[in-house]
Amino acid sequence: MNLVWHRADLRLHDHPALDAALRAGPVLGLVVLDPNILQNTTLRRRAWFYRNVTALRQAYARRGGVLLVRAGLPWEVVSRVVAELGVQQVYAVRNSTPYARFRDAKVEQALGRAVRWLPGQYILEPGTLRKPDGSPYTVFTPFSKRWWAALEPTLLEAPQRFLPLNLPPGYELGSIPQEQSDVPLPPAGEEAALGRLEAFVQAKLPAYHQTRDGLAGEGVSRLSYYFTLGVLSPRLAAQRALRRGGEGAQKWVNELCWRDFSGDLLYHRPGMLTQAFDPRWEALPWNDDAELFEAWLSGQTGIPVVDAGMRELRATGFLSNRARMVVAQFAVKLALLPWPKCERAFRDLLLDGDNASNLQGWHWAGGLGVDAAPYFRVFNLVAQAEAHDPGGAWLRRWVPESGGRPQPYRRPWLDLEQARRRYLAAAEKVAKQKRS
Ligand SMILES: Cc1cc2nc3c(=O)[nH]c(=O)nc-3n(C[C@H](O)[C@H](O)[C@H](O)COP(=O)(O)OP(=O)(O)OC[C@H]3O[C@@H](n4cnc5c(N)ncnc54)[C@H](O)[C@@H]3O)c2cc1C
Known part of the structure; x- marks a missing residue:
């Protein structure tokens, strides 16, 4: 029997690791509920994960297959399941975040042999x-x-049927926790x-x-x-x-x-988790003001386009790319809030929160050295709303106090023009320093 360890690949279609395992013989699926991930994330993201694990288990079952679910540290769980069931080979789709690389190396160490890693993420x-x-x-x-x-x-079909497995009688398949999300979740699976x-x-x-x-x-x-x-x-x-x-x-x-x-x-560049891609930008005069951070995070800055974005995100777990760029750029360039703190808090609110895309997005919007986004481009927040929400319906929906108008609806936390000038003066100095 072969084991397919599903991580960020909760599907059966176009799944290279599953396809390779099926060619080798009967397959058992496994999902590990990893406390290092699940205890460090938010309710909405856990609930979304559990719903999709449930849908995957149903997809296996509909085809006569079995998905095992086990809570624990992956390097302990995977080797235990392999030993209990005499698994021949473990297959998985390769992940490449810093934690995933650490985890996967530890799993191979515990197993004493290589996992067959395939692409697919x-x-x-x-x-x-x-x-x-x-x-x-x-x-x-x-x-x-x-x-x-x-x-x-290239595309790979989902299997029609799984071959029967000889699991020991009464072998525990493991339960999937169900948590009530704080935002409405899309249909899973x-x-x-x-x-x-x-x-x-x-x-x-x-x-x-x-x-x-x-x-x-x-x-x-x-x-x-x-x-x-x-x-x-x-x-x-x-x-x-x-x-x-x-x-x-x-x-x-x-x-x-x-x-x-x-x-x-x-x-x-795994270092970009905590340090700007171009480290010169760490020298900006960051302002770790707890009240301003809270005002940004809760959508109470007084600036309609920023508040609409953060309120929508909190209420739904989703935000358009344009709104993400606006709220991130406000936090980094205008408020000068410490970017890793904002990036993390923002990711926790997103159902799609993903280390790589979120870091890239924050770096791009904040001008922290990814791609060719020039530091001196600072959004005019009123013009952004006028151009991308003409008529103001989105503003009215999320910030009714604004009446759909893009100008501050009360005295804002920041004087935008002053903040822009402060940022540009500091950024110009940073940009003049030589790259190390
Ligand atoms: C500050 C900031 C933070 C972001 N954080 C995340 C995140 O945590 N997770 C995430 O998936 N995306 C993130 N993005 C990228 C992008 O905003 C979202 O992927 C997109 O808005 C999701 O909506 P969609 O599925 O309707 O995208 P669509 O416009 O329909 O695009 C299709 C797919 O392309 C990918 N994509 C689109 N834009 C980008 C982009 N700029 N960078 C990388 N992939 C992209 C996504 O997988 C998306 O589902 C972030 C962008 C910014 C500016």
Whole structure:
């Protein structure tokens, strides 16, 4: 019997590790409820994870298969299951965050042999593409050119049936905790994700390049929370969009390339978890003001576009990319709040919260050295709302006090013009320092 250890790949379709394991014989699925992850995250994110594990167990069961669920440290759980059941080989989709690499090395150490790692979390594995001189990419456009050229039309079907397993009588399959989320959760599982992909491709994809920037996030797919847990294969999603074709599809698949770029950045620079990608930016005069941080986090700054974003995020667990850029840039460039603290608090509120994409997003919006985003570009927060929420319906929904107007609805926490000048003066000094 072979074991497929599911982590951020809670699906059966287009799953290279499952496919390889099935070719070798009968397969048992495993999900480990890892306290290092689950005790360090928020209720909404745990609840979303548990729902998707439940959906995966149902998907196994419908095909005559079994998904084991065990709580504990992965390096203890995996080797225990292998020993108990005489598992021949463990298969898994490779993950590459710093914790995942630490965890997976410890699992192999405990097992005393190698796990068969396969791709599947990204379209192109982090670390695959390198510049001609062998160094990693730090700018998106050249990365994306190579990425597009490397796209391959491979897809793997979900299995129809699993072969029967000889589990010992009464072998405990393990229960999945159910927690009541503090935000409404989308429907869980790969069928729901595939259905949403299809609906998006039919209805919204053709105009995506024109509608994607709306603050209300009406023209986008809202598939990110499925990608984060690997409930939907990004490779399948890209191929489905490209089959439909058009400018919208090109743009959308390019966003999936941003996802891969984010994974690649963190793979090569794990230090960006705590230090700016370009460390010179650590020298900005950060302002660890607890009250200002709380005002930002709870959507009470007095600036409608910032407050609408943070209130929507708290109430739903989702936010459009445009609104994410705005609230992050406000926190880093205007409020000068310590960026790692904000990045972490923001990620905890997102159902799609993901180390690599969130770090890349914060770095990009905050001008911390990722890609070619220049430090001197500071959003005009009133103009952002006017351009991307014309009519003010989104502002009115989340900040009724604003009456849908983009100007501060009361005396704001910060004088925006003063804050902009303070940031630009400090940033100019930093930018003049030589890169180490
Ligand atoms: C400050 C900030 C923080 C962010 N944090 C996260 C995060 O924790 N998790 C996360 O998945 N995305 C994050 N993003 C990227 C992006 O905002 C979301 O992926 C996107 O808004 C999700 O909505 P969607 O699924 O409708 O996207 P769509 O517009 O439909 O795009 C399709 C898919 O492409 C990927 N994608 C789109 N934009 C980006 C991007 N800029 N970077 C990386 N991948 C992208 C996502 O997987 C997304 O589901 C962040 C962006 C910023 C500016």
